[in-house]
Amino acid sequence: ATLNVSTTGGNASSPLLYGLMFEDINNSGDGGIHGQLLKNNGFQGDTPGLTAYASVGGTSLSQDATVNLTTAIQSSLEVFVPSNTTASVGFSNSGYAGVPVNAGTYANYFYIKGNYSGTVTLQLVGSTSGTVFASHDVTVSSTSAAWTYVETSFTASQSPDGDNVWQLLFDGSKVAGSSLWFDLVQLFPETYHGRFNGIRNDVGEFLEAIGGSFLRFPGGNNLEGGSPSTRWKWNETIGPVENRPGRQGDWNYPNTDALGLMEYLQWCDDMSLTPVLAIWSGLSLGGGIISGTALTPYVDDALNELEFLLGSTSTTYGALRASYGHPAPYTIPYIEIGNEDNVYSGCSTYASRFTAFYNAIHAAYPSIQIIASTSDASCLPSPLPSGVWTDIHHYESPSSFVSLFNEFDNYPRTTGYGIFVGEYANTKTDSGTQLVWSNASAISEAVYMIGLERNSDLVKLASYAPLLEHFGLATWSPDLVGLSSAPNSLTGSVSYYIQKLFSSARGDTIRAVSADVDFGPLYWVASSTAGGEWFVKVANYGTGAQSVTVRIPGAGGLGGTAALLVLSGSEGASNGPGDVEVLPVGSTVVGSAEAGWTFDVPAYGVAVFTASPA
Ligand code: AHR
The missing domain is CATH 3.20.20.80 (Glycosidases)
Structure with missing residues (x-):
């Protein structure tokens, strides 16, 4: 094309x-x-119970609604220590399906109530391996008369996985036969x-x-x-x-x-x-x-x-x-x-x-x-x-997004009126089943986004959700x-x-494009900036590569070498944790505004072309 x-x-x-x-x-x-990485730290929501907490060293834990931190935080964690305890004991919190432990500094805050003077040890520990990635002592002096707030920080070494807990330990011999209360435990990595x-x-x-x-x-x-x-x-x-x-x-x-x-x-x-x-x-x-x-x-x-x-x-x-x-x-x-x-x-x-x-x-x-x-x-x-904008949401299948390419082409334009596409994403396959991350579905969203950008005099805001x-x-x-x-x-x-x-490739003016082919499977939008940059976004929602020549006749002063970012993959290709296989790859293409720049847009691919002043 x-x-x-x-x-x-x-x-x-x-x-x-x-x-x-x-x-x-x-x-x-x-x-x-x-x-904040610890779960259920203020016993909020309908049925908090002891979610995420576990005893360490034989303590008995309970959610205590009679000992509250504030009128907002209405319960605390009671940690009862059996008589004759001599060891270091306490409780752990497993966070949100594990506590992420990376090499770095952690800030740690907690409230304690009950009679205790001595060392409290804060640890990040592999819950299966038992490996200690951080261990930090803080001296605490608390009474049963009021809450004592403790804030501290420590460094951790890298954990190989997310199977970690945070735990708080204290000298069990000093509390044997009685309890300590804790509330609003908070653990932060670098923010x-x-x-x-x-x-x-x-x-x-x-x-x-x-x-x-x-x-x-x-x-x-x-x-x-x-x-x-x-x-x-x-x-x-x-x-x-x-x-x-x-x-x-x-x-x-x-x-x-x-x-x-x-x-x-x-x-x-x-x-x-x-x-x-x-x-x-x-x-x-x-x-x-x-x-x-x-x-x-x-x-x-x-x-x-x-x-x-x-x-x-x-x-x-x-x-x-x-x-x-x-x-x-x-x-x-x-x-x-x-x-x-x-x-x-x-x-x-x-x-x-x-x-x-x-x-x-x-x-x-x-x-x-x-x-x-x-x-x-x-x-x-x-x-x-007058002047009110309206929101529209689209959760679609890939073929629906392709057919919504021209959704706003003939939408009524009224002075002051604008559209917010507040949510859009593929959620189902063309056959109606639940969609999982896939390349082709993302390319169909790109087709839709090209339609949004072509109409961005009307479509003011758009966000994936x-x-x-x-x-x-x-x-x-x-x-x-x-x-x-x-x-x-x-x-x-x-x-x-x-x-x-x-x-990352936004012009302030959307430019008309005349083409020697109709839309489908190729879709495009062109824009320029006041600074003289020209962008052309092209999506190929088809099974074969397409050769594209971009010409900008009359655009003076552009360099002969233009930048190209291309993303493509097989129809079902996907990214996963530790396995990101579909992402943009940069290259350059040589040409001129009059003769054009020619490049391939692969099957199920997107190309973003940028020509800049020489
Ligand atoms: O994005 C998920 C949900 O989809 C939003 O909460 C809601 O606005 C829409 O139905």
């Missing part, structure tokens, strides 16, 4: 087009990106940008490499709650973690909410992501829908959240933000009202619920871009208030990135590498 890229005209491309969508699903938050209570550095860097522009959070379903009272509540996710009660998340496991509102915004700041904040809209997943005047307290709550984020320090909630260490207001340019309000019987009341939130937020913060959580006109107010899974703890598959507790387990799906490829 010959692609002639026009050097005149074109549409402005959305500068934020490619971004990230995050919610705590598949232990992507607790046990995933959040740095991204060195933040306290931060996200993991390794995960942060892996996601940063995508080069996304925005972060949609905190859901997704996990915003909504099984019932209105169990929705994600912004004000229970802020301040010291000791004050965060956590909740039973919508993905059937406890959320500690240690990754809370301010941590999300710190993630945005540190990764230069524009926040897209989701606000609860009155819809919960169990069918509890709040509408009409009953919604007023929830609208007020959203305004309180915005005062917390945006208000001056002379306001009630702005002052609260300052007291938590962030006197400067945040910047919140985008707010989405709800999530998928077209489903779970939400549609019939969404127009009125949306309007209640929209009116209040828009009146107080007219410059915030409001996004409705569905593009289904039958669920939206009619007319849609879900972002992250803890392999083995996941209930939704596939996800863009996976990890486990084993070393170097962070793995990008083929879709991850495509997101990265597309994010």
Whole structure:
């Protein structure tokens, strides 16, 4: 195929087009990106019990709801030491399917109550091998009158696998016949940008490499709650973690909410992501829908959240933000009202619920871009208030994504209107079975993304979902990135590498392309920057390689050597932990703007061509 890229005209491309969508699903938050590695550390969620804890040296453990740390952290771990004990005893915590132990420094915090003066030993140990990867003594003096907080740090050596526990040991002879209590044990590896209570550095860097522009959070379903009272509540996710009660998340496991509102915004700041904040809209997943005047307290709550984020320090909630260490207001340019309000019987009341939130937020913060959580006109107010954008989600099969290539080509364009493709991913094969990571499915997403980019005057934001899974703890598959507790387990799906490829080659103007072939199996989009770079993205959703010549007639000053990044693999090729076989490979191609640059796009492949000024 010959692609002639026009050097005149074109549409402005959305500068934020490619971004990230995050919610705590598949232990992507607790046990995933959040740095805290120990599970059930505050006995949160519906049925915490002794999940993840085990006795060491013959102690008896119990969840003690009569000895609480705070009104939020309502239980503690009682460690009873039998009479006549003389050894070092204590308890262990096995983390999220093992504690990842890498060579490096760990910060460790815990609360202790009960009469004890002496050494406490903190260890990282192979649970099957018994190998000790870290052992650190700290001197503790605690009483039964009050909680004693201990913070310390230590270094660990590399564990060969993720089969590790963290354990806390003390001199059993000093406690024999009685108990000690522990609460909110916390273990952090190096965090991204060195933040306290931060996200993991390794995960942060892996996601940063995508080069996304925005972060949609905190859901997704996990915003909504099984019932209105169990929705994600912004004000229970802020301040010291000791004050965060956590909740039973919508993905059937406890959320500690240690990754809370301010941590999300710190993630945005540190990764230069524009926040897209989701606000609860009155819809919960169990069918509890709040509408009409009953919604007023929830609208007020959203305004309180915005005062917390945006208000001056002379306001009630702005002052609260300052007291938590962030006197400067945040910047919140985008707010989405709800999530998928077209489903779970939400549609019939969404127009009125949306309007209640929209009116209040828009009146107080007219410059915030409001996004409705569905593009289904039958669920939206009619007319849609001018300037409101709408969200659309696609979980598809590969052939559906290919046929959605032109979804937005003839979509109505109205001044001020924009589309957010807030979630998209292949979840099923063409025959309807559950899809697993595969090259061809990712290439079909690339075809769809080319369609989005071609229409990025209208499509302002787009994010693959879900972002992250803890392999083995996941209930939704596939996800863009996976990890486990084993070393170097962070793995990008083929879709991850495509997101990265597309994010890193963005023009500000989408250029018309005239071609000597129709779309299919080749799909393309061309763009340019004000700085004189030209990008052409080409996807081949076909079984044979295709020769492509890119010409940019009239583009002066370009170098003869252009850069090419090509990703390809067999239809079913996949990436897996420690086995990443499909990823972009760089090369150069020599040609000229007039004669063109010719290269092959392999079967089930994607090529990103970049011509730069000489
Ligand atoms: O991404 C997984 C889920 O898919 C989201 O939580 C929800 O919005 C959608 O149904």
